[in-house]
Amino acid sequence: MKSLPKIFILFFLLFVLIGPASAAEKLQRVKRIRFYSHRGFTRVVLDVQRDLRYSSRRPSSDQILVEFPQAKLDPAKCTVNINDGLVKGAKGEQIGKSAKIIIQLQQPNLKYAIFSLRRPPRLVIDVSRARAGAKGGTAVEEKGLKIKTIIIDPGHGGKDPGAVGRRGLKEKDVTLDIARRLKRNLDRDGRLKVYLTRTRDQFLPLRKRSSFANQKKGDLFISIHANAAYSRRISGFETFYLCEAVDDTARAVAARENSVLRLESSKNPQSMGSDLEVILWELKYTEFRTQSRELAQLVQKNLDRRFKMRNRGVKTAPFYVLRKVDMPSVLVEVGFISNLGDEAMLASKSHREKMAQALAESIISYRRKYEREKGFTR
Numbered sequence: 001m002k003s004l005p006k007i008f009i010l011f012f013l014l015f016v017l018i019g020p021a022s023a024a025e026k027l028q029r030v031k032r033i034r035f036y037s038h039r040g041f042t043r044v045v046l047d048v049q050r051d052l053r054y055s056s057r058r059p060s061s062d063q064i065l066v067e068f069p070q071a072k073l074d075p076a077k078c079t080v081n082i083n084d085g086l087v088k089g090a091k092g093e094q095i096g097k098s099a100k101i102i103i104q105l106q107q108p109n110l111k112y113a114i115f116s117l118r119r120p121p122r123l124v125i126d127v128s129r130a131r132a133g134a135k136g137g138t139a140v141e142e143k144g145l146k147i148k149t150i151i152i153d154p155g156h157g158g159k160d161p162g163a164v165g166r167r168g169l170k171e172k173d174v175t176l177d178i179a180r181r182l183k184r185n186l187d188r189d190g191r192l193k194v195y196l197t198r199t200r201d202q203f204l205p206l207r208k209r210s211s212f213a214n215q216k217k218g219d220l221f222i223s224i225h226a227n228a229a230y231s232r233r234i235s236g237f238e239t240f241y242l243c244e245a246v247d248d249t250a251r252a253v254a255a256r257e258n259s260v261l262r263l264e265s266s267k268n269p270q271s272m273g274s275d276l277e278v279i280l281w282e283l284k285y286t287e288f289r290t291q292s293r294e295l296a297q298l299v300q301k302n303l304d305r306r307f308k309m310r311n312r313g314v315k316t317a318p319f320y321v322l323r324k325v326d327m328p329s330v331l332v333e334v335g336f337i338s339n340l341g342d343e344a345m346l347a348s349k350s351h352r353e354k355m356a357q358a359l360a361e362s363i364i365s366y367r368r369k370y371e372r373e374k375g376f377t378r
């Protein structure tokens with residue numbers, strides 16, 4: 001430990017001698033501006049080089065000023081006309097070492113939220129129709145205050161069997177059976193409209209599942225899957241919702257569930273990375289993340305209460321099928337088909353029925369909680 005102070009002194013000297021000079025030459029960049037007009041709000045996105053320090057304020061009631069104290073921008077790339085009823089446009093300016101963006105609003109005192117996201121690094125400014133200080137106004141709140149339409153998505157199907165167990169149980173059959181039972185359980189409630197993305201053993205591309213859900217104007221999307229792992233000892237159930245931050249095991253599950261993209265048409269799945277789609281994804285996942293997480297938690301709680309299987313918890317991962325749906329969404333992995341114990345349970349009708357009941361309970365308690373929070377009572 002004695003040598004530590006010396007190292008600090010050395011670093012300090014290096015910083016003093018080299019740091020400021022190179023920092024002055026290498027100011028971080030605000031690369032460009034993009035925007036997306038959504039029902040009820042406008043999203044302005046600033047692509048930045050990496051996590052940049054920033055501040056924001058209102059110089060007047062119809063302006064938002066975002067300031068990066070140590071950054072460079074090209075005004076041409078950071079200026080845009082929007083004129084969508086909420087935001088007139090944005091203008092980039094370089095004043096000394098500070099980069100400024102002025103967002104001009106079309107109405108005074110509109111509410112705004114500002115936050116940064118990673119991969120790619122960017123700063124997001126959401127301007128919503130609600131007045132500052134007023135309640136509500138986000139896309140979720142405007143989307144509709146009732147939970148009425150439920151979309152159940154049985155994973156895989158047709159030429160895509162999903163995971164296959166050692167005793168031959170196929171994921172596609174388990175997911176379809178649980179989905180049908182879930183629909184029956186939800187139909188009993190009498191207040192919900194319930195749709196299945198597929199009702200038979202049929203191949204269905206992921207994008208068709210999400211576009212079906214969006215067409216039906218679903219209020220909730222639940223995708224049902226069964227997991228597989230190289231290690232046969234791994235067992236249990238887990239529920240995912242969409243998020244950027246993922247751990248490696250979650251990434252592996254997402255890779256497996258997304259692999260069906262290879263079976264889909266010749267279209268390159270990489271094309272989903274286009275600018276517009278990146279923005280749409282941002283919208284969906286930030287808007288619906290809280291609701292999706294709540295639903296995921298309820299699902300895990302209800303499954304845990306009913307089953308002795310291992311509770312693997314709520315996780316986040318970039319599932320393609322969840323990315324594309326315009327509503328709160330979760331993906332439930334009901335067990336590991338690669339584990340003999342789980343496979344035996346998943347093969348049993350009574351287990352699937354209990355599973356469906358637990359999922360139905362979760363959806364109904366989510367609806368109660370959500371509608372109570374939004375001021376609806378039965």
Ligand SMILES: [Zn+2]
Pocket residue numbers: 155156162163171224225226257
């Ligand atoms: Zn699956």
